[in-house]
Amino acid sequence: MSDIRLFDYWRSSASYRVRIALNLAGLDYETVPVDLLDRAHKSPEHLERNPQGLVPVLDIDGQRLTQSLAMVEYIDETRKAGFLPADPAERARVRALAYAVAVDVHPVCNLGVVAHVANLAPGDTVREDWMRHFIAPGLAAFEKLLAGFPPARFCAGDAPGLADICLIPQLYNAHRWGVSLDDFPRIRAVEAACAQHPAFDAAKPTKPE
Amino acid sequence: MSDIRLFDYWRSSASYRVRIALNLAGLDYETVPVDLLDRAHKSPEHLERNPQGLVPVLDIDGQRLTQSLAMVEYIDETRKAGFLPADPAERARVRALAYAVAVDVHPVCNLGVVAHVANLAPGDTVREDWMRHFIAPGLAAFEKLLAGFPPARFCAGDAPGLADICLIPQLYNAHRWGVSLDDFPRIRAVEAACAQHPAFDAAKPTKPE
Incomplete structure (x- = not known):
């Protein structure tokens, strides 16, 4: 089992971004589906993960992160992934x-x-x-x-x-x-x-x- | 005249963010109003500044920047403004x-x-x-x-x-x-x-x- 878990929905663009970023950084992760059509993102269990009731949520390095753009910057900063130029x-x-x-x-x-x-x-x-x-x-x-x-x-x-x-x-x-x-x-x-x-x-x- | 120019609209939240960030970093700037109600943001002149036809646009350090969140990160990175923690x-x-x-x-x-x-x-x-x-x-x-x-x-x-x-x-x-x-x-x-x-x-x- 991987230490990195991505709570995502297959058709969510924001989740898709984070899957790309994790792959580019060469990180192993498991995905945990949160079915938006079943309104699983508004369940007490998911609201506990993210009060915004949105996917994705990323468990990484012992932290729980929300917001795909913040996750991508985090992966870039901690894995020197080169997602942004230096200048x-x-x-x-x-x-x-x-x-x-x-x-x-x-x-x-x-x-x-x-x-x-x-x-x-x-x-x-x-x-x-x-x-x-x-x-x-x-x-x-x-x-x-x-x-x-x-x-x-x-x-x-x-x-x-x-x-x-x-x-x-x-x-x-x-x-x-x-x-x-x-x-x-x-x-x-x-x-x-x-x-x-x-x-x-x-x-x-x-x-x- | 300041070397930093912000093309903004007084009621634009995105422009407001950048004004705060420039002030926090102690930077002098002049603002150039782009009247959204007059559709000045869709004029050829403004589309030349920003193909998205949006405010704000920021001229700083000889560069022209678009997107308020990118501007705030730029100000933070170049002026060590402390808008984000180190960790x-x-x-x-x-x-x-x-x-x-x-x-x-x-x-x-x-x-x-x-x-x-x-x-x-x-x-x-x-x-x-x-x-x-x-x-x-x-x-x-x-x-x-x-x-x-x-x-x-x-x-x-x-x-x-x-x-x-x-x-x-x-x-x-x-x-x-x-x-x-x-x-x-x-x-x-x-x-x-x-x-x-x-x-x-x-x-x-x-x-x-």
């Missing part, structure tokens, strides 16, 4: 790229937010319309921000980092909700590079049996 | 606290998101109902997370840091939209401490004349 200005630019999806798109497309929208404005396509309305321009902005980085295998160089860790789960959602990547060649190239990387491949969402 | 696990916990509002509440209550909701579900109170629906439970979770930190003047100790920088602008919005803080004594105590701190006081939203 502060470069770090800020990579963080800004990551946050363009992780902060400005992902939370707005959270399951709880979209469920609330569907309550306010019922309709057959309200969920997918909402997703497309925010994911498509979010990725368009990401593509423009990427243009500020020299072309490379990954978002910000020849090794994967924070921006790739945040982008790939967002692209999973883009495909799920029918957002085309046709206009985003740089994003498609990064997606292709990540698809060939074992750390990303092993982190892919897989429905538990 | 990685403690850093992760403070970041998680900050992100509980900056990632999980703030983007969902963004002007553009709420405008889209109001289009989908017209109604006199749709904006304020939306704000309350997300701000109140977000602060309730923040209060529970705070309980994991020893009581202190600020969120995570006797000096203000990342969590306070993110909390105070969120509280400005809570007051604006009529969310009561009655059930959140720890949050109220931090708010009172920050109200007496000159860096927070000087950063308060003030409508340009």
Whole structure:
């Protein structure tokens, strides 16, 4: 049994980020599924783990962590994983790229937010319309921000980092909700590079049996 | 004229965070207003500054930065501002606290998101109902997370840091939209401490004349 445990949900983008980061850092971990559709994230047991009632939760090094972005920074700081460049200005630019999806798109497309929208404005396509309305321009902005980085295998160089860790789960959602990547060649190239990387491949969402 | 320029909007929470951080670090800066109500953030001029069409944008040390959280980390890294503790696990916990509002509440209550909701579900109170629906439970979770930190003047100790920088602008919005803080004594105590701190006081939203 591993000492690192990730409480996650297979389709949660935030959980997906942390699986990628753990894999990139070469860390063994076990996952404990928290079924959002069963509302297991709002159970007393899970609220005890995280008062926010969200996944993922990460037990690592004898600590319990919440918030995927905080976990990724922790893994980077403690395992020297190289998710961020050394130069502060470069770090800020990579963080800004990551946050363009992780902060400005992902939370707005959270399951709880979209469920609330569907309550306010019922309709057959309200969920997918909402997703497309925010994911498509979010990725368009990401593509423009990427243009500020020299072309490379990954978002910000020849090794994967924070921006790739945040982008790939967002692209999973883009495909799920029918957002085309046709206009985003740089994003498609990064997606292709990540698809060939074992750390990303092993982190892919897989429905538990 | 200062070498540091912040393109901001007086009522933007993300801009407010950066004003606090610059003040805490003792940095002189000038602000350049970008009027969101005039859609100046979607003008070619501003999209040139930030393809996301968002405020704030920060010119500092000859670099142009976007994303408030990336700016705050940059200021911390380059000015040794002490916004985060030194220990990685403690850093992760403070970041998680900050992100509980900056990632999980703030983007969902963004002007553009709420405008889209109001289009989908017209109604006199749709904006304020939306704000309350997300701000109140977000602060309730923040209060529970705070309980994991020893009581202190600020969120995570006797000096203000990342969590306070993110909390105070969120509280400005809570007051604006009529969310009561009655059930959140720890949050109220931090708010009172920050109200007496000159860096927070000087950063308060003030409508340009």
